[in-house]
Amino acid sequence: MTLSAPAARAVDLRVEPVDNVLEHVERSLQAELDRETVVRKRCSVGARTDRRTWVRIERRGLDKIGMQGWNGTECAARLEGITQPGWRGCVVWRDADEPVMWRADETDLLPSAPVGNAILSEDPKLQDSWWQAFNASLDALAAQDTRRLATPDTETITQALVTEAVRSISLSDDFDTTVERWVPAHADLNWANMTAPRFSLFDWEDWGNAPRGLDSASLWGSSLAVPALADRVRHERRHDLESRDGKLMTLFACSKVLGPDAHPQDPRMEPARRMAEQIIAELQAD
Incomplete structure (x- = not known):
């Protein structure tokens, strides 16, 4: 029998409260997020840090995380010959109340x-x-x-x-x-x-x-x-x-x-x- 992950509640992070998520990321990465630079999208939130980097935070349901995981930005760091922001590190955690996971990737700032x-x-x-x-x-x-x-x-x-x-x-x-x-x-x-x-x-x-x-x-x-x-x-x-x-x-x-x-x-x-x-x-x- 194949077990499947339960479907996550549909959420729009443009309107969903995310203060607790931002605070969790700050504690984990030991960096302060500039609230004035926060960019909110349907499935992700991003902000600049006090060490001149960018953090992108994504919410994804367990049913949308397959065998390869969801570490695309991390895996892309090994690619050669491609102009992209440098990857610094990440923090990943499972939500305590819902069948979702959160992931925050820290990268260099965009050049433009x-x-x-x-x-x-x-x-x-x-x-x-x-x-x-x-x-x-x-x-x-x-x-x-x-x-x-x-x-x-x-x-x-x-x-x-x-x-x-x-x-x-x-x-x-x-x-x-x-x-x-x-x-x-x-x-x-x-x-x-x-x-x-x-x-x-x-x-x-x-x-x-x-x-x-x-x-x-x-x-x-x-x-x-x-x-x-x-x-x-x-x-x-x-x-x-x-x-x-x-x-x-x-x-x-x-x-x-x-x-x-x-x-x-x-x-x-x-x-x-x-x-x-x-x-x-x-x-x-x-």
């Missing part, structure tokens, strides 16, 4: 501010040097080795998941959805997890092996409201996106935009629909 929100509505006008650093890090990441499996949106990516997503936006099943090449990916690549004007890539909680092109396609999908930016992403990552796996990942990204929870006024919907039709036709012709 995040580019923007996860999905952009304006062109950030990034310099060529930024794109060069971006490409160098993504190429270096794909050349690494890991046993980790990517967990975009905390869900382990599998061949079955890819097939389900692709089929959800395709009216036919007359092309193969089998992924040929799996490589390490950040798995949460969007404009909120990179900095500019100095490039750095952060928030490594979900990284691991994934179909080639996942990161490139995800960033393209986050750029669709700014056509020139989406075109730039496709140009810079064309060696990924023009591959067969990259085409499947483009459809995977399109499924996120065109899925049942899509907002009818989302400006990304029409370009995603057009690209999906184009890619499906190409795969059918192969």
